[in-house]
Amino acid sequence: MTDTIYIGKDVLKELPELLKNRAFSKVVVLVDENTLAQCYPLLKPNLPEHELIQVRSGEENKTLQTCEHIWQRMTEMNLDRWSVLVNLGGGVIGDMGGFCAAVFKRGIYFVQVPTTLLAQVDASVGGKTGLDFHGLKNHIGVYKEPQAVFINPAFLETLSPRQLKSGYAEVIKHWLIADADKFKEQRHVGLFVEEWEDLIRHSVSIKAKVVEADPLEGGYRKVLNFGHTVGHALESYLLEKPERQLLHGEAIAVGMLCEAWLSVKHDLLQQQELDKIETFLISIYEKVQLREEDIQQISLLALQDKKNSSAAINCTLLKGIGQAVYDQPVTVQEIVSSLRYYSLL
Amino acid sequence: MTDTIYIGKDVLKELPELLKNRAFSKVVVLVDENTLAQCYPLLKPNLPEHELIQVRSGEENKTLQTCEHIWQRMTEMNLDRWSVLVNLGGGVIGDMGGFCAAVFKRGIYFVQVPTTLLAQVDASVGGKTGLDFHGLKNHIGVYKEPQAVFINPAFLETLSPRQLKSGYAEVIKHWLIADADKFKEQRHVGLFVEEWEDLIRHSVSIKAKVVEADPLEGGYRKVLNFGHTVGHALESYLLEKPERQLLHGEAIAVGMLCEAWLSVKHDLLQQQELDKIETFLISIYEKVQLREEDIQQISLLALQDKKNSSAAINCTLLKGIGQAVYDQPVTVQEIVSSLRYYSLL
Incomplete structure (x- = not known):
């Protein structure tokens, strides 16, 4: 490929x-x-x-x-x-x-x-x-x-800094699901990247490896959905509200925080790993303000996501930094809780 | 398949x-x-x-x-x-x-x-x-x-007799492009078929064989387009005229006559073979009235057909009854002539 x-x-x-x-x-x-x-x-x-x-x-x-x-x-x-x-x-x-x-x-x-x-x-x-x-x-x-x-x-x-940050969210996602060392190394760099070419090459190679193993998303490719169950729902929800619209990566950054938190709740990620992810993402991305009413509606939208069978919300969670597990069933109520966690950060 | x-x-x-x-x-x-x-x-x-x-x-x-x-x-x-x-x-x-x-x-x-x-x-x-x-x-x-x-x-x-005849055109097409014996045998039966199941099975097997050899229509599959260059253009043209609309097979029957005539002009089919095809199709399908203005417009529409590269109209012609050759370049003027032949039948 x-x-x-x-x-x-x-x-x-x-x-x-x-x-x-x-x-x-x-x-x-x-x-x-x-x-x-x-x-x-x-x-x-x-x-x-x-x-x-x-x-x-x-x-x-x-x-x-x-x-x-x-x-x-x-x-x-x-x-x-x-x-x-x-x-x-x-x-x-x-x-x-x-x-x-x-x-x-x-x-x-x-x-x-x-x-x-x-x-x-x-x-x-x-x-x-x-x-x-x-x-x-x-x-x-x-x-x-x-x-x-x-x-x-x-x-x-x-690109504007805002657009650059949006794309950076997917770069960070690739580290979180597949390369703990790179995450460790880069989290001190933050957004002050001087040479994008190597980072892009590294990111593309992670994604290409995953896609080659499972082109039609029968299973393993779903690891790429980390951050996207909540992120997509949030993005769709705010798409209808022109003054609050988010760029894709901005929504995914929120989604990664929520789903990292869910990973802790499901005993897959340690609290101190969540802390590291929190610190890094919060240093880059501006807080998105969410009211209780928003949280309820976003959680319902997550159910409509195309990766779900109608019975449950299948979510990709982190099993430690650098590894992801897919098809983890999560309830609408848990999505609500994760968004509440985010809005109290 | x-x-x-x-x-x-x-x-x-x-x-x-x-x-x-x-x-x-x-x-x-x-x-x-x-x-x-x-x-x-x-x-x-x-x-x-x-x-x-x-x-x-x-x-x-x-x-x-x-x-x-x-x-x-x-x-x-x-x-x-x-x-x-x-x-x-x-x-x-x-x-x-x-x-x-x-x-x-x-x-x-x-x-x-x-x-x-x-x-x-x-x-x-x-x-x-x-x-x-x-x-x-x-x-x-x-x-x-x-x-x-x-x-x-x-x-x-x-189905109404009209709908049945429409489908029969594709059955006849399969004989014309791939089974001379079946055509010889069936042209005496006409539309008075008692047992459709075997005819359907035979027709499906011809089409399946062609498609298996060339699923994405890189080349050979185009033999199935016999009758469809002129037929599609005619059908599209009359689609805009509700009182003159044709069913797909009715248009293809006209297309097969025109393209069989073109096959004679290109020295691929013998005149007496064309006569046999004419006799058979005319016995089943009602004549479609075409004015000179219609003929001009239909011929131009044939150029827009999705099987054409923009330079020429690539047509599937008969190389004798029972065999087809694809990608035969035909000019707009030849299409015009073939439709004039049809309208004088």
Whole structure:
């Protein structure tokens, strides 16, 4: 899998070779207003003749309506099955562009050029594509691998500190579920990373190893869901409240705290390990204010998460720092308690 | 592949066993108003506890809007990844239900129970799912195999003669592309078939053999497109004209005549073979009236067909009765000529 993932500052120079070798009939680049202004200028010199499709940025536009617009434009451009869609952007562009390509005429090619840290270390690996449906995250989608992924750390310079922190949450998650030493080493560095390239490479390799072992999430891949049961529910809940919206990683940071706490309650994690995780995450992420009413509703939303069988909420918990266990049944009431723990931090 | 296709009058009795063995968490049946009234009573005694989703019948409802309705109902029913959707109906229900299942939460299970001859011999095999987009047939879709297909010839008794003839076109197509002897034998029978079960089994086995050799339509599978370049374009064109709409097989019958004529022009088929095909098809299918303006527009639509690279119209032609060759480049002008031939028959 990782042989289709290119990482490095000069990586975009490989793109013309790939596009030429595959003899694609047409090249189309999907952008939003931000990546058009800030990232497209870096990409453009490496592309042959191509056309652009532009959509509006933001999770609130990861909808069927936007997909309809993309398909309409693809149809107008007369794209055939040998066309390629280059998705230039964060997770929204990558997930939605991947989905649009995967189902247009039952599948055209696509290439991912992730521009946020989050998309580079998470969405870039594993073939998940999708869109939000009636407020439910990635409710509609398919598994489909891109032709290639080009990860250029230079794009990170276009990010706000808030976006960078959001992506960092998935990096931290990879340490917590798979590499205790790296967590120990990095928790003193905090967010003051000078060289992202190695961290990205390390993170991508952890995710790739997990996904290769279980591509369709039959079991083991669920370890990647650590922080996501509570995190996704929180994110979905606040998606409806524009003034309180969180970035994905901000929600996952809260989710990791809640689920680390649940890991202690389930006798899988020691209290002092939770303390370390707490200290680290709190030093980076701003506190999210939650009222009792919020907590109740978020917990109910967690039940609708797509990884659950209808009977129980299956959660991924930590068995010590650096190891995760999946399919741990957790009750709605326990989710409520974990969110109360968080809101009292 | 054929080991998941069950054919016969008692076939629905196998369904409870399958549903039990796979331990699906929920069973949902997708119907339209016709299959609810005429087919569901036969299916119901063989099902465990289940729920229904109903959509309106007809190709004009094979849209993203209908899919949205289906996903909304699936969400309300709290379906999880271990649920199964049983698609009870013709090609529209099977294609659209298959697509909705394939992308809901990145894929739940589905079972096909085709109730028309067309769906039994064609849509039931090969894993194509999809919907129409802005008048373009199956423009959005994925390849995904169902868990099982249950073909009960008893459902054919619920069909109008017009619907039966529509499905028969795909049966005839299978003979034309793969079995000259069967064509010779059956062209004296015409539509007066007494025992459908064997014909269905024969047709399904031809299609299954082709699909197994080339599941993703990289090449050889395209032989199944005989009649479909012109046929699809004609069908799409008349879809927008409610008073002139054709059933799929009716359009394919026209397409087969046009493309057999093109096969003669390309020195692949002999004139006397074309005569035999003509005589047979004309005895079954009513003439479709086409004006010069219609012919021009249908030919342009053929260019938009998803099997074409943008440069040429790739057509499947007959190399004698019983054998097909794919990727034969044909010009828009040749399509025009073939439709003129048809309209002068």
